[in-house]
Amino acid sequence: MVKIDGENLSVDDVWAVAVEGADVELADAARKRMQGSRKVLLRLVEGDEPVYGVTTGIGEFAGVRVDKKFAEEMQMRIVRSHAVSNGEPLSPEIVRAAMLLRANSLAKGFSGVRVELVERLLEFLNEGIVPVVYNKGSIGASGDLTQLAQMSLPLIGEGEVFSSGERLPAIFVLRRKRMEPLSLSYKEGLALINGCQVMTGIGAVVVMRARNLLDSFLRISALTIEVLGGKQEPFDDRIHKVRPFQGQLFVAKRITELLSGSSLTDTKRNGKVQDAYSIRCLPQVVGAFFDVLEYVGKIITVEINSAVDNPLIFPEEEKILSGGNFHGEYVALALEYLTLVLADLSTFAERHINRLLNPALSGLPAFLTADGGLNSGLMLLQYSIADLVAENKLLSHPAVVDSIPVSADQEDHMSMGGTSARKLVQVLENTETVVAAQLIAAAQAVEFVEKNSLSPAGISLYEKLREMVKPLDKDRVLYRELENVTEALRDGRFRSV
Structure with a gap:
């Protein structure tokens, strides 16, 4: 069992999870930090100051204000719009490594996402659900955006996954596992895709x-x-x-x-x-x-x-x-x-x-x-x-x-x-x-x-x-x-x- 807290993950741990299939759990200290940053984010959203990627658009659209009533829907759209990687599927080991690294980064407690989001990533790892992610399309700056977006689609019941040796629609596997698709909340779409976890994995x-x-x-x-x-x-x-x-x-x-x-x-x-x-x-x-x-x-x-x-x-x-x-x-x-x-x-x-x-x-x-x-x-x-x-x-x-x-x-x-x-x-x-x-x-x-x-x-x-x-x-x-x-x-x- 590998326990992640955002602070102490080693390359040996990555190998254990990604290649050898070790289970993963979230440390209690990480939960507390995540909950603390989430509370701050919610207070900021209720204020009048724009929050990049939450109440504004992203990239060149950073100057466009987004009505708060659409702020959560925008997170779903961020994942969908960015999922345009191409090429051949990455090996399951690399995708599992990327999922683990994304979860560990969010567990550090500076991203403002819900604990449930990291728990779902870990649930995918422990259940052997591997998103289909292509090997091309990243330019390695705002992150491996297209690939991490494709990796994130199954969390919301979209895209495809490998499960039990089969390539299947994600929604089918979620239903078979009795898992409900997530509805992303403030900043969570952006937090899932903003980083270089594929190349680092x-x-x-x-x-x-x-x-x-x-x-x-x-x-x-x-x-x-x-x-x-x-x-x-x-x-x-x-x-x-x-x-x-x-x-x-x-x-x-x-x-x-x-x-x-x-x-x-x-x-x-x-x-x-x-x-x-x-x-x-x-x-x-x-x-x-x-x-x-x-x-x-x-x-x-x-x-x-x-x-x-x-x-x-x-x-x-x-x-x-x-x-x-x-x-x-x-x-x-x-x-x-x-x-x-x-x-x-x-x-x-x-x-x-x-x-x-x-x-x-x-x-x-x-x-x-x-x-x-x-x-x-x-x-x-x-x-x-x-x-x-x-x-x-x-x-x-x-x-x-x-x-x-x-x-x-x-x-x-x-x-x-x-x-x-x-x-x-x-x-x-x-x-x-x-x-x-x-x-x-x-x-x-x-x-x-x-x-x-x-x-x-x-x-x-x-x-x-x-x-x-x-x-x-x-x-x-x-x-x-x-x-x-x-x-x-x-x-x-x-x-x-």
């Missing part, structure tokens, strides 16, 4: 998957070093203590641990006194990846525990203030940074594969096959992943450097973080496949060295892979095996070896 899920990927990559790289007869000297902690980046120190220590007990290292077959950069500089390169991932995780953690809609209500002072916490620049830049890391990781892994397959570099049979010529071995595995690495380079162009003004230039700078998030997911998936390919190649290389000389960690990883992929004694179709190993890598099955 993607960021939180990708951070968790990237942690798993980097951990698995270290194990696979250690096995690669072993079969190539690489040197242990570059991982000596004395080298790294004089350039003490935390990630670099961690990677050097981890590789040393993984290589412990190996009789294959320091047996370089080409006679060179130093290994290539992709082996020797692994702590300096992959350590930087770990440090960037930690930085991105911190940005995401701050964002998921922030009040991000507009205006915000400060109950103790009975003030309502307009600002721009909905702007996604922090998150967009962090997502672009993580995209660069994952793209570079794919390049690094491809270089490892190249060293394994090239006999001039490995001292092993060409393309890791016996009877080369009759057999092509893993030759085309490199071709396949080279396409993914090339695509990653294209996707690394930052969307955040562009901005398309909207709403009659009232909203004249956008983070374009929705595009950043979408690119990030594709780069992550590509890189997971590249690293899976490296594991297949490293395990095949084991067939040409003395298995008993592997480290315990290397033997364990090799045996785990061999449960899924048998040795390549002659050419066979490999695409299913690549898919299966990628899925196992994604599920963390090689992280726990």
Whole structure:
């Protein structure tokens, strides 16, 4: 059970709810804060001063007063009018993450919405009701407006949802679950859609998957070093203590641990006194990846525990203030940074594969096959992943450097973080496949060295892979095996070896 209070949600909690299906409940302290800001909002609505998005229009219509008798109806219209995302449905995990983050932000107590609204979001999560939300249409400034509006439609009995594996009209599922559609009250339509919870939810899920990927990559790289007869000297902690980046120190220590007990290292077959950069500089390169991932995780953690809609209500002072916490620049830049890391990781892994397959570099049979010529071995595995690495380079162009003004230039700078998030997911998936390919190649290389000389960690990883992929004694179709190993890598099955 995950309890939300607007203050203490972690990316691990997001993973637990979004991916693993943990239940969620609202903390009592959050209820009290929400009730306090709601009372202030109701008093302000009864006054004569205009309240943005409550008794005025929104965006360019901020100067248009709305009669109080239409103020609640306007909230329903805000959700309907903004629900124009496009593309393909986001995965249920991402939508669940966005719902959780939206609920947690509202639970912080600065939005003025009713407790019932957050409780309904949590009820959807706990009942396995997932709104259909498309993956395109956000420009990441006033929030993921179109996507969060589509996410909110089922709360009022409109739109579509996934439930029990079916895509159904929301009203049908609500009736089946004996849940009444909500009628939105003051500010609630605006509060539901004003924030970057979709792109931030993607960021939180990708951070968790990237942690798993980097951990698995270290194990696979250690096995690669072993079969190539690489040197242990570059991982000596004395080298790294004089350039003490935390990630670099961690990677050097981890590789040393993984290589412990190996009789294959320091047996370089080409006679060179130093290994290539992709082996020797692994702590300096992959350590930087770990440090960037930690930085991105911190940005995401701050964002998921922030009040991000507009205006915000400060109950103790009975003030309502307009600002721009909905702007996604922090998150967009962090997502672009993580995209660069994952793209570079794919390049690094491809270089490892190249060293394994090239006999001039490995001292092993060409393309890791016996009877080369009759057999092509893993030759085309490199071709396949080279396409993914090339695509990653294209996707690394930052969307955040562009901005398309909207709403009659009232909203004249956008983070374009929705595009950043979408690119990030594709780069992550590509890189997971590249690293899976490296594991297949490293395990095949084991067939040409003395298995008993592997480290315990290397033997364990090799045996785990061999449960899924048998040795390549002659050419066979490999695409299913690549898919299966990628899925196992994604599920963390090689992280726990």
